Amino acid sequence: MNTSATPTRVTPTIGVGASWRIGKQFRFEATRQLNGRADGHSFTAEAVLGGLELDPVGFVIDFGRLSALRRHIDDRLDHQCLNDRVPDASDEGLAAYLTDWARTHLPDDAAESLVDVRIRTGRRRGPAAGFAVEFEAAHHLEGLPAGHPCARRHGHSYLVSAADADGCSVPVPEELAWHIGKVLDGSVLNESLDINPTTEHLARYLSNWMDRGPATIRVSETESSWAQYTRSRS
Ligand SMILES: Nc1nc2c(c(=O)[nH]1)N=C([C@H](O)[C@H](O)COP(=O)(O)OP(=O)(O)OP(=O)(O)O)CN2
Secondary structure, rough: OOOOOOOOOOOOOOOOOOOEEEEEEEEEEEEEEEEEEEEEEEEEEEEEEEEEEOOEEEEEHHEEEEEEEEHHHHHHHHOHHHHOOOOOOOOOHHHHHHHHHHHOOOOHHHHHHHEEEEEEEEEOOOOOOOOOEEEEEEEOOOOOOOOHHHHOOEEEEEEEEEOOOOOEEEEOHHHHHHHHHHHOOOOOOHHHHHOOOOOHHHHHHHHHHHOOOOOOOEEEOOOEEEEEEEOOOO
């Protein structure tokens, strides 16, 4: 069980039906001139995508469909003075620039699912201590194109967190933490669960495991990606 740092606010539900959101973070190191002062940061651009349904594999879209955004951030922003690279180097200006770039350059399915691209500075922040649960597990994904790396068995150090209907972080309920420790930790997810274990499917499985529980369950497979499932409001 885990973990560290400050409380977080996750994106609340869209509409009244059950919904998924996924996020993928891209880091870049840069400087800029703001309000007459030079500053420098480790920046995180987070692409957030959403949907009411999943594709046949169990993805909103494959995180790999965002690779053009990663390349663009690396080529255009990383280790640069941002005033020379974008029209407005403020956090809001960068977010607007990247959201617009992503909408016009990502593959259609990714662009259509895009909610926005967000910017923050500083080190990665995790959920507050005692709010999240970690587990270690192996898996592979069915239904992927030949050669996709996730079709091979591999593993992740997963992090599970929760939020209420207003999008505020809440602790993962004890009974769910117990279930995760007992059934998922140390397992091969394809064997311990009857699902194709994408992050989206895991988030829904954990949400449905409780009759009543937090509105949103978020699962992170890697430090730079997450998927969350928000139950329908009844
Ligand atoms: N929408 C989803 N896309 C992908 C999932 C998923 O669960 N939902 N899962 C995978 C793979 O399991 C993969 O191991 C993780 O992918 P990714 O985040 O791309 O991980 P990387 O470590 O390869 O990411 P880098 O940031 O490129 O290092 C794939 N897609």
